[in-house]
Amino acid sequence: MRGMTLPNRIMVPAMVTHLCGEDGVVTEDVIERYARYARGGAGLVVVEAMAVHHVKSGPLLRISDDRFVPGLRELARRVHDAGEAKVVPQIIHFLKVARSGWRQTVDMLAPEEIERIIEQFGDAAARARAAGFDGAELHSAHAYTLSSFLSRTNPRTDAYGGQTLEGRLRLIGRVMESVRRKAGADFPIGIRLNGEEFIKNGYTVQESRLIALRLAELGAAYLSLSAGGKFEDAVHEPGQVLFPYSGYSGDRAMPGDWLPRGLHVPLAAEIKAFLVSCGHATPVAIAGKLSDPADAERVVAEGKADMVAIARGLLADPDWPDKVRRGALERIVQCDYCNVCKALDGTHRPVICTLWPQGALQAPAADDAPLPWAGALEASVQAGRVALKWPKVPEAGHYDVYRADDLGNAGLVDAVKVNHWIDATALGGRRYRYYVRARTAGGRASPPSNTVFLDLPAPGVLAAS
Amino acid sequence: MRGMTLPNRIMVPAMVTHLCGEDGVVTEDVIERYARYARGGAGLVVVEAMAVHHVKSGPLLRISDDRFVPGLRELARRVHDAGEAKVVPQIIHFLKVARSGWRQTVDMLAPEEIERIIEQFGDAAARARAAGFDGAELHSAHAYTLSSFLSRTNPRTDAYGGQTLEGRLRLIGRVMESVRRKAGADFPIGIRLNGEEFIKNGYTVQESRLIALRLAELGAAYLSLSAGGKFEDAVHEPGQVLFPYSGYSGDRAMPGDWLPRGLHVPLAAEIKAFLVSCGHATPVAIAGKLSDPADAERVVAEGKADMVAIARGLLADPDWPDKVRRGALERIVQCDYCNVCKALDGTHRPVICTLWPQGALQAPAADDAPLPWAGALEASVQAGRVALKWPKVPEAGHYDVYRADDLGNAGLVDAVKVNHWIDATALGGRRYRYYVRARTAGGRASPPSNTVFLDLPAPGVLAAS
Numbered sequence: 001m002r003g004m005t006l007p008n009r010i011m012v013p014a015m016v017t018h019l020c021g022e023d024g025v026v027t028e029d030v031i032e033r034y035a036r037y038a039r040g041g042a043g044l045v046v047v048e049a050m051a052v053h054h055v056k057s058g059p060l061l062r063i064s065d066d067r068f069v070p071g072l073r074e075l076a077r078r079v080h081d082a083g084e085a086k087v088v089p090q091i092i093h094f095l096k097v098a099r100s101g102w103r104q105t106v107d108m109l110a111p112e113e114i115e116r117i118i119e120q121f122g123d124a125a126a127r128a129r130a131a132g133f134d135g136a137e138l139h140s141a142h143a144y145t146l147s148s149f150l151s152r153t154n155p156r157t158d159a160y161g162g163q164t165l166e167g168r169l170r171l172i173g174r175v176m177e178s179v180r181r182k183a184g185a186d187f188p189i190g191i192r193l194n195g196e197e198f199i200k201n202g203y204t205v206q207e208s209r210l211i212a213l214r215l216a217e218l219g220a221a222y223l224s225l226s227a228g229g230k231f232e233d234a235v236h237e238p239g240q241v242l243f244p245y246s247g248y249s250g251d252r253a254m255p256g257d258w259l260p261r262g263l264h265v266p267l268a269a270e271i272k273a274f275l276v277s278c279g280h281a282t283p284v285a286i287a288g289k290l291s292d293p294a295d296a297e298r299v300v301a302e303g304k305a306d307m308v309a310i311a312r313g314l315l316a317d318p319d320w321p322d323k324v325r326r327g328a329l330e331r332i333v334q335c336d337y338c339n340v341c342k343a344l345d346g347t348h349r350p351v352i353c354t355l356w357p358q359g360a361l362q363a364p365a366a367d368d369a370p371l372p373w374a375g376a377l378e379a380s381v382q383a384g385r386v387a388l389k390w391p392k393v394p395e396a397g398h399y400d401v402y403r404a405d406d407l408g409n410a411g412l413v414d415a416v417k418v419n420h421w422i423d424a425t426a427l428g429g430r431r432y433r434y435y436v437r438a439r440t441a442g443g444r445a446s447p448p449s450n451t452v453f454l455d456l457p458a459p460g461v462l463a464a465s
Numbered sequence: 466m467r468g469m470t471l472p473n474r475i476m477v478p479a480m481v482t483h484l485c486g487e488d489g490v491v492t493e494d495v496i497e498r499y500a501r502y503a504r505g506g507a508g509l510v511v512v513e514a515m516a517v518h519h520v521k522s523g524p525l526l527r528i529s530d531d532r533f534v535p536g537l538r539e540l541a542r543r544v545h546d547a548g549e550a551k552v553v554p555q556i557i558h559f560l561k562v563a564r565s566g567w568r569q570t571v572d573m574l575a576p577e578e579i580e581r582i583i584e585q586f587g588d589a590a591a592r593a594r595a596a597g598f599d600g601a602e603l604h605s606a607h608a609y610t611l612s613s614f615l616s617r618t619n620p621r622t623d624a625y626g627g628q629t630l631e632g633r634l635r636l637i638g639r640v641m642e643s644v645r646r647k648a649g650a651d652f653p654i655g656i657r658l659n660g661e662e663f664i665k666n667g668y669t670v671q672e673s674r675l676i677a678l679r680l681a682e683l684g685a686a687y688l689s690l691s692a693g694g695k696f697e698d699a700v701h702e703p704g705q706v707l708f709p710y711s712g713y714s715g716d717r718a719m720p721g722d723w724l725p726r727g728l729h730v731p732l733a734a735e736i737k738a739f740l741v742s743c744g745h746a747t748p749v750a751i752a753g754k755l756s757d758p759a760d761a762e763r764v765v766a767e768g769k770a771d772m773v774a775i776a777r778g779l780l781a782d783p784d785w786p787d788k789v790r791r792g793a794l795e796r797i798v799q800c801d802y803c804n805v806c807k808a809l810d811g812t813h814r815p816v817i818c819t820l821w822p823q824g825a826l827q828a829p830a831a832d833d834a835p836l837p838w839a840g841a842l843e844a845s846v847q848a849g850r851v852a853l854k855w856p857k858v859p860e861a862g863h864y865d866v867y868r869a870d871d872l873g874n875a876g877l878v879d880a881v882k883v884n885h886w887i888d889a890t891a892l893g894g895r896r897y898r899y900y901v902r903a904r905t906a907g908g909r910a911s912p913p914s915n916t917v918f919l920d921l922p923a924p925g926v927l928a929a930s
Contacts, residue, residue, distance in 0.1 A: 173924055174926055200712055213892070235665070248663065251666065459635065
């Protein structure tokens with residue numbers, strides 16, 4: 001990837017940790033979070049978005065001044081020491097938001113402010129290189145400045161908008177030029193962008209493939225595709241600043257358990273094929289519920305993307321790559337897309353996985369302790385819902401719940417810390433099969449419990465039809 | 466389809482016309498609109514949503530009382546006389562909306578109100594049969610009562626919600642039972658539903674395929690898939706009642722020119738395959754930018770759906786089916802997805818197509834008048850946009866604009882009544898080719914104009930990379 005070679009195609013995309021202080025300086029907790037991914041075997045670790053500009057915005061990393069370089073250098077060094085992963089910081093510019101719900105929009109920026117942003121990105125990339133990172137990634141996705149310029153809703157009427165695609169592309173072009181000039185044309189620059197905006201009047205793959213083509217022409221080392229995560233449909237909570245993942249487009253950016261797995265793969269496939277047809281080999285990464293190793297393998301094997309970006313799945317289990325490599329799939333602590341991590345992000349608290357041990361700031365080490373199963377899983381129907389309960393396993397950190405129906409669907413449906421579970425999405429008139437497994441925080445699973453079969457009664461109206 | 470046989474697989478899905486008065490009675494204009502579709506060769510004409518309940522709500526049809534039957538009978542008779550099409554009314558219940566932005570939600574309904582809705586649907590279906598329709602269609606999509614019960618956001622805590630899929634399915638089950646009891650089990654009942662809600666916390670194909678399965682089990686004659694169109698993300702205009710197609714989910718229900726063609730076909734394919742795997746042959750119709758005959762053919766040929774539902778495409782040209790049958794594809798007046806029809810719907814004005822002659826309430830007859838082309842199409846670059854202009858053709862109703870680029874994209878990009886056009890989505894550094902054709906309102910096209918080639922200059926930053 002323009003001089004950067006990865007040991008494998010597994011990317012940790014940028015995830016805010018809120019593990020640093022308000023000063024934006026790298027902490028031991030931050031370092032440990034990212035070194036952990038490298039130890040677990042990831043191929044590319046993208047460090048959470050760090051601001052290129054001088055800004056007070058809570059516990060977020062910054063790269064806006066040379067004084068941040070020593071901490072960043074230590075971070076890069078420790079990630080390199082921990083494994084074979086390459087590591088790049090995601091660099092970001094964002095506009096102002098207020099607790100009143102007000103937010104600054106791109107049409108409020110004066111020409112000299114745009115010039116300053118262009119310089120700030122260049123300076124930040126140069127600092128990333130000075131700190132020993134393998135490259136840098138421009139955050140041009142979701143609700144942030146670069147993405148808002150690319151947006152089909154960009155309201156500017158000058159050369160940086162003007163209701164033309166070229167106008168919307170102008171800022172990212174100038175930023176890339178600045179970055180390459182200041183950090184060196186041989187420093188690999190990846191770009192994260194939305195494959196689709198998922199907001200009213202937002203762009204779709206009809207345009208994102210053209211945007212991707214331009215980014216390839218600009219010399220992007222890789223394109224990392226995300227989707228949604230916009231301010232335009234964010235839900236304002238009184239007294240809180242807008243959280244851009246709180247609306248429908250936020251559902252798309254961090255899809256919960258009711259959205260399909262691999263939901264954005266078709267976007268990647270279309271963009272990748274388009275780039276290839278235009279003669280560009282720029283690698284494409286895709287995110288979005290790809291934590292099932294079979295799904296991830298299929299995406300890469302079928303050429304729909306070159307890399308899989310797994311955020312929540314690797315937060316739950318940073319050893320995912322290593323376990324996949326060893327064929328120890330049953331030891332993976334599987335994300336159940338409960339989105340507690342998202343809620344923590346939204347309220348500026350340290351982002352952890354709820355499947356980790358209570359109070360832990362980092363994922364536990366993989367363990368090999370045997371875990372027994374004893375006692376019986378029981379199921380009953382209560383008010384049309386299936387209720388499961390089972391005896392506690394003392395050493396268990398949580399329990400994985402598996403379900404199969406007579407419609408061809410089978411697999412993990414939830415992960416819970418309590419010893420009971422309710423199925424609210426079962427269909428009357430169908431046969432369901434359930435079992436659970438206890439699991440340690442390190443991923444060691446008990447044997448499966450007994451399997452319970454259950455015929456859910458059909459509603460009365462079905463008998464009549 | 467449970468006793469109803471269509472002459473072909475082309476469906477006119479329900480489109481509000483606003484051609485009746487506030488009394489909800491069928492008018493000559495309404496009859497002519499639907500007879501026109503039958504004359505044009507459609508296989509199934511679904512008459513716009515008519516209320517099953519007593520309600521004042523502007524110029525919308527009603528089927529809430531026996532006094533509406535004579536008008537509906539005349540409508541059914543005239544559509545039957547006009548062609549081979551089968552004709553069914555879409556029957557709807559909707560909740561109250563106020564100009565303040567307030568709207569009634571399903572959790573405000575008392576149990577006895579739910580019982581009344583169930584009876585009203587049954588009575589309406591019986592009236593549809595008495596009026597001579599070939600069946601009826603339940604409107605269980607978009608922002609309306611049945612859909613709101615099915616929604617993943619249904620807030621009821623009783624047996625008609627209760628955060629369970631079965632709870633959300635209860636009302637549609639009871640409505641089907643009522644309809645079949647009152648109209649006769651042999652009266653074909655189609656159901657329109659959302660394949661995906663496209664709102665925050667809304668359902669996806671993970672659940673819509675289960676919903677579709679239940680509707681098949683309930684004996685639906687066909688399932689007509691739409692998407693979005695919800696109140697939850699509608700944009701409130703001060704002093705206006707909420708229009709459920711004004712938010713992002715509205716973009717999805719009536720996709721404009723920047724959304725991909727056939728965008729909901731993957732939903733249909735997944736649902737159809739799931740139904741087949743469960744042993745149900747229930748026909749599935751799919752809507753969403755399918756007015757290109759090649760797209761429509763492919764959907765059916767590949768088995769992704771059994772019928773194509775073409776709304777705006779058949780509004781623009783009701784003779785679309787006949788022209789396709791005759792192989793006269795170049796005579797089709799092609800919808801350019803400008804959504805003037807949608808804007809007219811949103812402001813309760815008679816819904817027409819802007820490609821029709823000025824002032825016309827109905828599509829003009831197909832004509833065979835020759836149409837010449839004279840003079841030269843010219844192109845220039847102005848402020849990064851491509852500007853086209855050409856001489857007026859006196860007999861032309863409008864002009865189709867075609868574009869091809871060096872990236873493999875070619876086709877109709879717009880239809881305009883004026884003799885100039887601006888391309889705002891062209892990418893710098895690429896070669897574009899344009900031509901236009903004049904067209905009469907009846908669909909007769911001139912020969913293509915001369916083709917202009919244009920190399921759009923690349924932005925300066927590209928030279929540097």
